[in-house]
Each structure stands twice: as C-alpha cells, then as structure tokens.
Amino acid sequence: MPESHDIQRGDLVAVVRGHECIVNSVGGIPFTVRQVETLAVPGVFLVCQQCRYAERAAGVRYVCDEHGNYLPLSWLMKFPPVEEPGTVEDEKTLAV
Ligand SMILES: [Zn+2]
Numbered sequence: 105m106p107e108s109h110d111i112q113r114g115d116l117v118a119v120v121r122g123h124e125c126i127v128n129s130v131g132g133i134p135f136t137v138r139q140v141e142t143l144a145v146p147g148v149f150l151v152c153q154q155c156r157y158a159e160r161a162a163g164v165r166y167v168c169d170e171h172g173n174y175l176p177l178s179w180l181m182k183f184p185p186v187e188e189p190g191t192v193e194d195e196k197t198l199a200v
Contacts, residue, residue, distance in 0.1 A: 111167060111182050113137050122179030125154040130173075134183060139168040150174065 111117055118134045119127055142165050149158040165177040 111137060111140060111177055111180060113139060116183040117167065117180040118183070119175060119179050120181040122176060123152055123157060123159070125152050125157070126175075127179075129154075130175075135169045137167045138170055140177065141166055141168070143174075150176070 115137045116134050117137055119131045121127065142163065143161045144163065146162045148161040150161045150164075151158045161174075166174040167177055167180065168174055
C-alpha cells in the first residue's frame with residue numbers, strides 16, 4: 105500500500121506531523137510540491153532552526169516547497185485533488 109506516499113510534484117499538501125517546532129510554524133499551511141527527491145548523501149541532517157534538533161536526512165524522501173524548504177514526505181498530508189476548479193463563488197463588487 106503506497107498510503108500517502110504517492111505525493112508528487114504539483115500536489116497540494118500540508119505538514120500534519122513531525123518535529124514539533126516545524127509543525128508549530130508551518131503545520132496545516134497548504135503548499136504546492138515543487139519537487140520530490142531522496143537525499144542520498146550520507147551525513148546530511150535536517151536541522152530545526154529553532155531548537156537545533158537534527159535528524160538524519162539520508163535515504164528519506166523529501167518534498168521541496170516553493171521557498172526551497174525540504175520537508176520529509178512522511179510528515180505530510182495530501183489534499184484531495186480539486187475536481188471542479190470553477191466553483192469558487194464570485195464576490196459581487198458594489199459600484200460606488
Ligand atoms: Zn525544534
């Protein structure tokens with residue numbers, strides 16, 4: 105079962121689990137996946153900018169957001185695809 109690991113470029117996702125500081129700062133904010141890649145370089149760590157917590161990054165699948173941030177795929181929830189993109193209601197503009 106691929107579960108939520110079928111996240112691909114262009115998908116709308118949000119951080120829903122993972123390291124606490126990062127969840128607190130970016131959790132629940134939807135973003136579009138720019139890239140999915142596996143970091144194969146040994147000795148690379150994901151480092152929290154707030155508490156300096158580090159976890160080994162090699163071999164982990166990451167997605168890259170539009171700001172160039174790397175987030176582990178396993179921390180993300182994928183939003184269901186939007187079926188009908190034209191359904192946003194138009195807001196009426198009042199003429200002054
Ligand atoms: Zn932290």
